[in-house]
Amino acid sequence: MARKLTIDIWSDVMCPWCLVGYGKLQKGLALLEGEIEADIRWHAFELNPDMPPEGEERSAHIARKYGRTLDQARGVQDQMRTAAIDAGVSLDYTGAGDDNGEAPPAMMWNTFDAHKLLVWALESAGPDVQSRLKLALFDAHFGQRRNLGDHGVLTQIAASVGLDPARAAAALTSSELAAHVRAEEQAAFDMNITGVPAMLVEGKFLIPGAQEPEVYANALRRVAEKVAA
Secondary structure (H helix, E strand, O other): OOEEEEEEEEEOOOOHHHHHHHHHHHHHHHHOOOOEEEEEEEEEOOOOOOOOOOOEEHHHHHHHHHOOOHHHHHHHHHHHHHHHHHHOOOOOOOOOOOOOOOOOOOEEOOOHHHHHHHHHHHHHHOHHHHHHHHHHHHHHHHHOOOOOOOHHHHHHHHHHOOOOHHHHHHHOOOHHHHHHHHHHHHHHHHOOOOOOOEEEEOOOEEEEOOOOHHHHHHHHHHHHHHHHO
16 A cells, blocks of 8 residues: 655645656656556645735746746756756646737736635635645646736636636635734744745655755655655
8 A cells, every 4th residue: 555645745836847857756656666656746835925916927027036047047047948858747838829810928926815815715715625626726826827826817827727716716815824824934044945846755854956856756755765764
């Protein structure tokens, strides 16, 4: 019988490496099929907590934040796209575009309310539904280039994974959920998590960054052995 491990992932839906890391984790779990299963829960980490409501174009954001030229910023995105393909996930735009057939600009948005929705999904519907919501948010950001700071968009995405849209809309205005998001971010700070993804296995063993599938598989196997000892 497979041993189940809890994996808590601190992540942001704007973070390409978080999607890459999740894809590689899934490949690592596939290497452990029949041996180890994962109960995955997502937690809040804002890469850009001061992002204004109007957002910022992605290449310009990378150039400004990391002190690079626009060409260098686009090169970084090409590298991430290649890593995503290797992980079995996609960072490419797949939407229908606007009325002229043109893709909307790739933007960075404030994600605080998206994190509130993820907290609510875990509390109200459990980890499987929360993961479906997380993946839908990733797709909405990278694949469809939707505004993840917009409450209407977030409510539609919640409904797309089977969550009640009225309750989702209420969650987006909840001060209690806002406090929960802040608590999760504080927990990351207390664990000295400064970048994401950061995966905490069984509440004790931290795996930082997007690792290769074999690294995840070996780490989870060692954790399972320690837990069983």
